[in-house]
């Protein structure tokens with residue numbers, strides 16, 4: 001029936017209001033789609049059940065089988081669909097099992113057969129609770145809503161025309177890729193950081209803008225930090241590698257991602273002012289390296305072994321005086337040459353570390369002191385820096401300021417493949433450590449504001465991102481060294497034989513009294529050294545005496561000391577207390 005005439009006013013309002021109401025509800029439903037997802041899913045399952053029951057009731061076994069496969073796949077491979085935590089995979093598997101079982105029963109009995117509707121309703125509510133509470137989901141929704149307002153934000157901060165291309169939410173906040181407007185540069189985005197912080201409602205310093213890794217000029221990565229992973233010290237989680245072929249894990253970037261650094265056949269520099277956390281960084285590195293059974297560690301610590309002594313049980317050779325440092329580096333060059341010859345003979349290009357053929361890594365704490373106190377040692381270090389990569393003889397140097405003076409020959413600095421720059425006093429120190437022009441390019445280590453924070457420059461890390469090393473306290477160092485000391489490798493045959501040959505050509509320190517013949521001088525010196533060795537072992541404290549101390553006591557080289565200890569050990573006259581520390585058994589005799 002068609003109606004004519006004037007319609008009541010209320011009816012006109014209702015009719016005009018209806019589309020608005022529907023649009024409003026649709027907008028709200030869209031806005032809260034994440035919160036409403038459990039109900040959307042429940043309705044879809046109900047519809048699915050109705051369709052199955054009506055048209056395909058005989059499909060129930062298929063539904064059951066698909067459900068079982070899906071549950072298994074989610075439980076095992078869930079991390080590939082962004083379910084990183086076991087509890088998330090468990091939730092997804094359980095929900096799938098619930099939905100699949102319900103659908104199977106609905107196909108078989110009918111979706112409205114009691115108690116199926118009630119089970120679906122109650123199940124939906126119960127399973128919705130963890131969904132609503134899930135922190136990462138809530139964060140994602142919050143970020144989506146913030147970024148939906150990007151056009152307004154962009155206009156307010158002076159980046160009109162820029163677009164958000166993708167966003168990722170993580171434990172500490174979120175980051176998004178920004179496609180810049182026509183003619184805008186990454187520097188424009190950097191300059192608008194304070195305005196961005198205000199517009200996004202973060203704390204001051206809570207937004208960082210970086211160029212993208214692919215170096216496209218019209219893109220920038222924006223990182224918003226809601227919880228600062230660097231606010232407190234980050235406890236060392238334990239060693240992350242078992243071989244030098246894997247990248248060491250030194251700490252966390254601001255986005256919570258680990259700082260992974262491949263060190264195989266690379267030299268590294270740890271630099272920064274006093275108290276900036278270099279030694280802390282070296283400790284974390286040693287925590288990883290001592291867990292590798294394909295690395296021999298040597299170390300130079302001219303602060304009387306203060307920094308590296310706690311690791312002595314894992315360090316094969318520790319030099320604490322300029323003379324020892326010089327001898328150590330000279331021997332490292334001997335090894336380097338022998339390995340290079342061995343590679344040539346085998347027709348190989350590089351030394352592939354294994355427990356039988358370990359890499360040799362030499363840690364030098366406070367390199368500047370080495371340069372000033374043992375200039376000849378620096379020549380050897382220079383040689384290792386230039387030629388040590390292929391034969392896997394590598395340097396890791398820590399220093400306060402790697403100026404030309406402090407680093408001796410400048411080749412060392414330029415040969416450092418991995419540079420960790422902790423806090424420095426002035427911007428120009430940043431350039432000294434990282435390379436000329438780096439401060440201008442955004443690497444600003446003088447702005448780092450807490451010990452342990454650093455910037456890393458290496459082939460994998462070519463944009464300035466703040467990181468913080470893990471913190472390994474003294475007790476942690478002691479326990480780790482003790483644990484790792486039991487499984488250290490020994491020097492490979494090629495290197496050990498080269499050292500022996502070198503030791504044979506340079507006679508042991510003679511201590512002649514009367515003018516003896518050269519042969520007697522040598523025999524006497526050996527006898528004296530053996531006496532000194534026995535005495536030192538007898539007087540060793542309960543936890544033994546280190547090989548370094550025995551070398552000092554006897555004036556002999558490491559291989560000699562090591563050989564004698566092996567002989568005495570076989571004769572049950574000495575025992576190894578922990579790795580690298582020995583003491584006499586009660587029945588030791590004078591030789």
Ligand SMILES: Nc1ncnc2c1ncn2[C@@H]1O[C@H](COP(=O)(O)OP(=O)(O)OP(=O)(O)O)[C@@H](O)[C@H]1O
Pocket residue numbers: 232233234272273274275276277278279280281400422451452453468469470471
């Ligand atoms: N990652 C870290 N997190 C928290 N605190 C740290 C961290 N690294 C170092 N620290 C603190 O900073 C102090 C100084 O660190 P560290 O001794 O490593 O500095 P350094 O650069 O080696 O100084 P120096 O050159 O004087 O030896 C340490 O006592 C430690 O408490």
